[in-house]
Amino acid sequence: MVGVESRVAAKQLKTGILATPFVKWAGGKGQLLKQYKPLFPITFRDYFEPFVGGGAVFFFLHSQGRLGGRATLSDSNEELMNCYRVIRDHVEELIEKLWEHDAQKMDKDYYYEVRNWDRDGHIEKMSAVERAARTIFLNRTCYNGLYRVNSKGQFNVPYGSYKNPTVCDEQNLRAASQTLQGVKLYTEDFEKCLQRVKPGDFVYLDPPYHPLSATASFTSYTKEDFGEEEQKRLAGVFQKLDQRGCRVMLSNSDTPLVWELYEDYRIGVVEANRAISCKASTRKGVTELVIFNY
């Protein structure tokens, strides 16, 4: 049976416009999709992605016509999930707002003025569409597309100094909007997915990675940190999903803790070419793990 999702993908294939992530996201899986492709389960019912971030895996599976059932996407980052909802439900208004940002002089002063809206009370008066436009504008113009907030939840990434940032990628936003029709979206902790998943569903888990060293940690996507206790809590959720009869796939860093937490499951090693040096000749290949129960 061809689901609604597959029909949308087929239509997008015809027009040549397949949606890709509308934000740059730390830990985004775009670079790993080729290696992941043979690892996804062949058949499954509904799809769940509880750490959706930029949604690289969701948009990829959709583009491949692999999402026959319903999809549910969630993340604990409220500003991000607001973008998903606005793109699904109000994409034309969002495009208009993004063009308004684009019409401004794209300099450091404008960037910091918009960034400051969560410090000067402005954000509380903004509509969901205006907030989504702000988040996408900041993502496109901040340093490396990072999302990081301080303990008060205020966005604190510095200006990115891009010459010509694409603030409004109309085609991709419309394609993403089509792709998101009928998709369920929640702002919530990953553990809540246990309330919705059923046997036969596919759950892809892409948490903030366990750091390779104490100083290499980047876990501030939200106000809360994702430490060792969270990694253990996640391993417990993985086990419950397994016992329920779901197909579960999880990405994480290649560290002793991760090997230990998932020792009962299949563990694959993939090459992630992280640029840890600016010079191409001295870039080192880093390995990452993919854990499955199927």
Ligand SMILES: C[S@@+](CC[C@H](N)C(=O)[O-])C[C@H]1O[C@@H](n2cnc3c(N)ncnc32)[C@H](O)[C@@H]1O
């Ligand atoms: C590695 S990123 C996911 C990247 C995504 N797969 C992509 O391709 O862009 C991890 C995500 O987990 C989210 N997150 C952190 N703690 C969480 C929690 N307790 N529950 C749900 N999501 C959480 C972050 O907001 C972030 O978007």
